[in-house]
Amino acid sequence: MASTEETRLWHPFADMGAVRQNELVIERGDDVWVWDEDGNRYLDATASLWYSNVGHGRPEIAAAVAEQFKKLETYSAFGDFVTPVARELASTLADLAPMAARIFLTTGGGESIDAAAKIARRYWSAIGQPDRTLLISRTAGYHGTNGFGTALAGIPANREGFGPQVETVQVPHDSLEALQAAIEKAGAERVAAVFAEPVIGAGGVYPPMPGYLEGLAALCKRTGVLFIADAVICAFGRLGTWFGVERFDVQPDMITFAKGVTSGYLPLGGVVASARVAEPFWQAPGGPMLRHGATYAAHAACCAAALANIDLLGRDGLLNRGQEMESVLYGALKPLADSGKVSEVRGGVGTMAAVELSDELLSARPGAVGELVTAARAQGVLVRGLGRGVAVSPPLTATAEHFGLIHDAISHGLSTF
Numbered sequence: 382m383a384s385t386e387e388t389r390l391w392h393p394f395a396d397m398g399a400v401r402q403n404e405l406v407i408e409r410g411d412d413v414w415v416w417d418e419d420g421n422r423y424l425d426a427t428a429s430l431w432y433s434n435v436g437h438g439r440p441e442i443a444a445a446v447a448e449q450f451k452k453l454e455t456y457s458a459f460g461d462f463v464t465p466v467a468r469e470l471a472s473t474l475a476d477l478a479p480m481a482a483r484i485f486l487t488t489g490g491g492e493s494i495d496a497a498a499k500i501a502r503r504y505w506s507a508i509g510q511p512d513r514t515l516l517i518s519r520t521a522g523y524h525g526t527n528g529f530g531t532a533l534a535g536i537p538a539n540r541e542g543f544g545p546q547v548e549t550v551q552v553p554h555d556s557l558e559a560l561q562a563a564i565e566k567a568g569a570e571r572v573a574a575v576f577a578e579p580v581i582g583a584g585g586v587y588p589p590m591p592g593y594l595e596g597l598a599a600l601c602k603r604t605g606v607l608f609i610a611d612a613v614i615c616a617f618g619r620l621g622t623w624f625g626v627e628r629f630d631v632q633p634d635m636i637t638f639a640k641g642v643t644s645g646y647l648p649l650g651g652v653v654a655s656a657r658v659a660e661p662f663w664q665a666p667g668g669p670m671l672r673h674g675a676t677y678a679a680h681a682a683c684c685a686a687a688l689a690n691i692d693l694l695g696r697d698g699l700l701n702r703g704q705e706m707e708s709v710l711y712g713a714l715k716p717l718a719d720s721g722k723v724s725e726v727r728g729g730v731g732t733m734a735a736v737e738l739s740d741e742l743l744s745a746r747p748g749a750v751g752e753l754v755t756a757a758r759a760q761g762v763l764v765r766g767l768g769r770g771v772a773v774s775p776p777l778t779a780t781a782e783h784f785g786l787i788h789d790a791i792s793h794g795l796s797t798f
């Protein structure tokens with residue numbers, strides 16, 4: 382049931398004219414399930430916003446955070462300060478990273494994107510190539526809503542209406558030729574970095590074409606351009622590995638992460654910076670300094686949540702499950718393509734999928750995506766509306782039975798059209 386009492390909360394990405402008296406108030410959760418304030422139960426087929434990888438209500442994470450609070454809520458990580466738990470998390474993440482790395486911590490995904498963009502530009506200026514400032518991203522890419530992330534948006538609507546922004550170029554997400562042409566047009570000596578999600582998430586769940594990411598990495602290597610893998614969705618088990626990129630034969634210069642690193646129990650994100658990128662800043666006292674970072678970077682309670690979450694992902698075999706279950710989820714939803722109302726079911730790489738509605742349906746019923754989300758919700762399943770369809774990315778604890786429920790709810794929604 383939706384709350385009809387006027388809210389004072391300005392929701393992100395919301396039509397507040399519609400939502401102001403029509404919120405869905407989620408009150409509690411347990412594993413793949415959440416309940417609204419009226420006691421209605423929903424299958425969380427989206428792991429909230431792609432982050433509840435270990436599922437809701439894990440007492441192990443609550444206990445780890447409580448323990449940290451008893452010792453010290455947090456302390457600054459600016460300058461030479463640090464807490465034991467922040468040091469431990471950085472070591473753990475550096476050990477798990479697919480390349481020799483230093484770890485820069487933030488409070489979320491968008492902040493990690495902005496940190497990576499600034500690290501890239503600062504790296505180039507530190508090594509005497511200050512003209513390398515241009516950032517390239519891909520159509521359908523989503524990189525958060527901070528300053529750089531907004532400018533990098535591959536979903537045009539997310540960039541529009543905010544006035545002049547940092548200089549970026551967007552290239553079609555599946556074309557290496559277009560990427561190469563963009564680098565040549567600008568001149569490699571002007572390009573700082575390319576941002577790419579291993580599997581595009583919020584822009585519609587697009588797994589990469591075979592060889593695409595490898596080709597992108599090779600092109601970056603040839604031209605010196607930094608390759609920044611945005612693994613905010615793909616990491617911590619969503620693709621069955623720690624950082625998602627291990628599924629491909631690539632070694633990024635930086636990896637951004639957030640979401641699944643704590644499964645959302647507390648806000649945390651970060652940048653895995655390769656030795657190449659970190660080196661100028663780390664080599665000797667008096668070297669260049671990265672004048673960037675937020676008050677709550679490396680927040681101790683958030684680091685404790687991350688460590689407990691990482692422990693659970695390994696202990697319960699959830700890390701691998703993102704890959705083990707990918708074809709089961711895709712197989713469960715694929716038959717929806719035969720409904721006559723669906724143009725494509727995408728997925729198969731990681732436990733994430735999208736069901737895109739047909740052009741005919743979308744032109745006949747422009748509100749079909751919203752109607753489908755509402756219909757699935759009435760069946761007790763929360764799916765996420767995207768531009769042309771719905772996406773699902775359930776907690777990694779979800780089973781084939783849950784995937785069946787997701788199929789049935791979407792199928793029922795489609796049958797009402």
Ligand SMILES: Cc1ncc(COP(=O)(O)O)c(C=O)c1O
Nearest residue numbers: 489490491523524525611613614
């Ligand atoms: C790939 C990707 N990058 C960055 C972000 C931004 O993260 P946040 O919403 O934590 O700022 C998101 C959020 O969905 C994302 O999917």
